[in-house]
Amino acid sequence: MNGLRSMKFLLVEDDPALAYAVERTLAESYYVSDLATDGAIGYEMATAFAYDCILLDWALPKLNGVALCNQLRSEGNYTPIILMTSRDAHADRVAGLDAGADDYLVKPFSFEELLARIRALLRRSEGMASPVLQWNDLRLDPSSSRVTYRGLRVALTPKEHGLLELFLRHPNRIFSLDNLLDKVWPFDESPGVGAVRTHMRGLRQKLRDVGLLEIVETVYGLGYRLKPAEATSGVATDINEVKVEDTDSLKQRTLSGSSQLDMVALWESLKVSYTQRIRELANLIFNAQPGLFEAAAREQVLREAHTLAGSLGSFGFLAVTQHCRDVEHILSANAYLSVQQLDRLKSLVVSIQEALAAGVPEAVVPKTAVFETVVSERLRLSLPTASENRIEPPLPVASYGRSIQLLVVGGVDLLSAQTMKTALGAISSNHHIAISLVENVAQARRAIFEAVAQPDVVLLDLSGFETLLGEDSDEIGLMREIARSPHPVPVLLLAQGASFADRIRFSRLGVEGVFQQPWRPAEILETAEWVVQKQEPPIAKVLVVDDDLALLKLIKNLLQPWGFRLALLQDPLCFWQTIEQFSPDLVLLDVEMPQVSGLELAQVLRSAPQWHQVPIIFMSVHTDADTIQQVFSVGADDYVRKPIVAPELLARVLGWSARLRSRVGSG
Template sequence: MKILLIEDDRNLAFMLQEMLQDRHYLVDVAFDGESGLDLAIAFEYDLILLDVMLPKQSGIRVCQQLRARRNQVPVLILTAQSTSDQKVAGLDAGADDYLTKPLNVPELLARIRALLRRGQGAASPVLEWQGLQLDPTTFQVTGNGQLVPLTAKEYGLVELFLRNPQQIFSQSVLVERLWDSKNIPTENAVRAHIKSLRKKLKTVGLGDLVETVFGLGYRLRQGSPDAAEVTAPALSDVPASASSSQKFADLWQESRPQYIERAEHLNRAIAALSQDRRDWADMLRQAQQQAHTLSGSLGSFGLERASQLAAQINRLLRLVEQLQASDLERLERLALTLQQELQVATAADVSLETVHFDEPKHPIRLLIVDDDLALTHQLATLSEPYGIQTRIEPNPALVVERVSQWQPEVVLLDLNFPDAPDAGFALLRALFDRDPQLPVIVFTARDRYSDRVKASMLGGSVFLQKPVAPSTVISTVFQAYTQSDPREITLMQVNADVKASRAIESHLTAWGFQWTTVKTVQQCWKTMPDFQPELLLVDADLPKGSGFDLCRVVRNEPRWHNLPVIFMVTDLEPEIVRQVCIAGGSACLFKPVAEAELIARILQRIRIRA
């Protein structure tokens, strides 16, 4: 489980972080209210531990702003003031519980467990699935009664799967939920943890309990492992077909001269840096541009050594003003080695992971925004057999116009354009302002934590780190499309107000959602097994039966406990917020419900669930 600790006392914060990490919680720490709020908005947490007295912004204000954004993450207030006024202020701001300093550690841990159970709707602290058990009070995992020795990350995977047994977790979601924001792993690392966990579960007789849902991610196997059908292999395990491999090899042969030319430009620019020339700044900019492009693109062809050389050159170029003459000589040697690597690289040296799944029901229109034309041509060619129609736009100034003309369903956007360093972020904001529902996959060779936070806040759907395999890009496009295509989403509205429900139905129909409307909680419960909704829209003011009670019942049912439930409310008074949090609601919409807010909120909750 992932916890955000916002505490300005650094000694206390580090002590709490270490204590919680020892108990297999993943903990991010912020030391002031402003940075804490940024993290809470940018990432999804299971719980926030929030000090009241914070620099830059008080804990009360942070909580108020989160609730104003409809963020319903459980909040435990930590306060050194034991007066009832301080406690009331925290609860009125939307906090779920409070604890007075100095902290009693056993009580703190008990309250954390209680809030996490409440958020998951679990009545029993022990989590179980087909012989696999996890006791969060002892932090022990057993399989068929035998203790399973797990690493911290493997324990986190088991807990996440057991708390959400029906949910499919993509690799990007696993990274967000199980790794702290300063240590983002590679996709290979995620797959390695899954592989190790499967091996350990098999040793205690649980079989292949963690299954791969092809093109989407991982979940606990549904039904008996012995009787289960063979699932599709993970993308990395699928062998490339002969035709795909040949096409990929042909692409490299076609692109290789362009990359050799880039390496030659890089060589000349680095050589010029050691000379006293007036255009030194221009040469540095050109060198950084070439190294940036090469480090990301060559890795996508599977040329790992060449990609690493370019990345090493790029890192040194960022420090060029601090480098000595010997460092400049080293740069020249690295650039020459890179050029030689590309000159001898043949089609046999490139590697391809292919994706094997059915063509989508509707062709996916993908707009690729990147100035590396060799890479974009590679992606466009390899995407075509999977029903993905591509357009390429290397000029960020023309992207919004292209979106208006072509109406893409997914955008793949490189954040970093050498001639316009901030153009990617400005474009991301413009695309989100134009259409919040349009999935934008951020695609960049620069890996900075601040870039990830900023991209998330500006509406980026997924962050892909170059170099990345074409198969990963293609599967991510499919995932982004299926998570945002209303035609694939079924909704159930629980609303006795005929006029209001018809207005909402018209919005849902216009966007292509599959929906049904019922007027009572009893009708909802009877209809759900047949209709299989992926989200509930519930009026908080139902005349017969409480919508909050319905949400609690849904949370206690294993089939539905992870189902998004959006409440439609008249206002966000503290008592309403408290009821929504206690019941396990996912979000709130103000009545009368506006179309743009309704659609954005539905797609947001569907994407988070996926």
């Protein structure tokens, strides 16, 4: 589940591996999170942005967690704070809570416990007794990330889930488009307000599909809000009643084997990084001699042992946690090492390496609910085996593949509709559109809802009506039926005139375009093309340049199921040749590569007139201000932090693909 609930968190943690694991755990429970890697950055972000909760490490560079907590509280910032630390002494707990922390979590902790504490803290801060959010028969259970209506499962994307939870948690509040962007999108993403409207349409449609009509209403000029729960007139009556599971049984099913956080897969994605860190730790210890331990090496071992003790236990390596603490204890107490102490350190490191090589003990893998929407099925990623060392050529993806079927629905003036059909037909071949005509609304209903092949677009001719149709008219009824159907067909209207109020009314009925006399056939067909294309899966061409073969394979497995055409390039020296042959719509670049850096490739791309507008997304492990400034100074459009969080990268690529399609559609 990538990441994204209406609750936004600030994670202040300097251990990159643990931070990645926590971010991914939060994302799989629909929480949005921003990361700060030291206390000073954490303070700046906590004072600059509004967060629902802060997850705060104690031992941070520049400003420790307790000092940061004290500073925020002294300035009147009462955002709930969970202090996470390896310090488990009674005095440390008292000091943390006295500094203003709302909860205290000792490392290593299970991610299930972390999520449970977060839910409890949020309920307390919002004055909620029940963990389940409810609007009449619509239920959202944060503990399982499950949405149901009368027992029917409602499968939502992360952003749709985040929007719904936000409205349910704040039933009396009106949210502007900017409010929703701030609450549901991380600050380092920059979608436009059009993204909010798109996800709102998706949320409303999925609620309609299970029989629940509009529960979120548009307050024009202000934003969106949840309708009062007693307003049940919008509930469809043709859905069979299904018994809603009680909370206990739902919780029991949530914790069953079909619904687990895949800790083994999460560990496998981090295993190489941890193994390398342990190897470096072992080298420092095995190169040491009895006597004074060199200060820089001793400090590095102390710091690494401390962070490893806090993070590895979360994956079930409880014995490793204890070994790391023993290493930390020996070095903290002794600047000079005896032969026996050095042998003990070496023995502990060997035990750590052996435990990691054995894998994650299944008995201690924590369980939690996982993302169950369609998106999760597309994010099952696999890394290449040793034999998979060949970069595959771009994969062809089918385009729309057939003519667009446009259904013209005649009104009171059938002759006018026939004339329109003839005018459209004269140029329809230029747009790959097939035109058909029905004489009245009854025939239109059969063509739309009963025919084997449904039309792709409906053009409804209202030009014969001198006044706006009433709510009980057949034409308005048809539009309403189309909007409520499981697979609504885009509707375009021909009208003599349309005031602003008329357009608002048509928009509420899901109308995609309104044409006033005199109309141009080419404009109508272009709009029909556009409304169909924007519903199609993205078919953008993406060039990915990275010297890491495993990452290229991961990105291929992530993007290919979504219909992207891919060119994967491991050798940056072949960049220009590939650009000319592939003509990408979007480029993903690693920052650091041998021989030629991604920064240099971006400069080459921006210096070529035919490519200077192609969006560039950079990928890098570096998050320091200098690197980010360099990246954007050479023409980057976006920046994704490594290690790659699959749903985040997918969201960025889909977002840029949507912008590209909008640009084409409006061009």
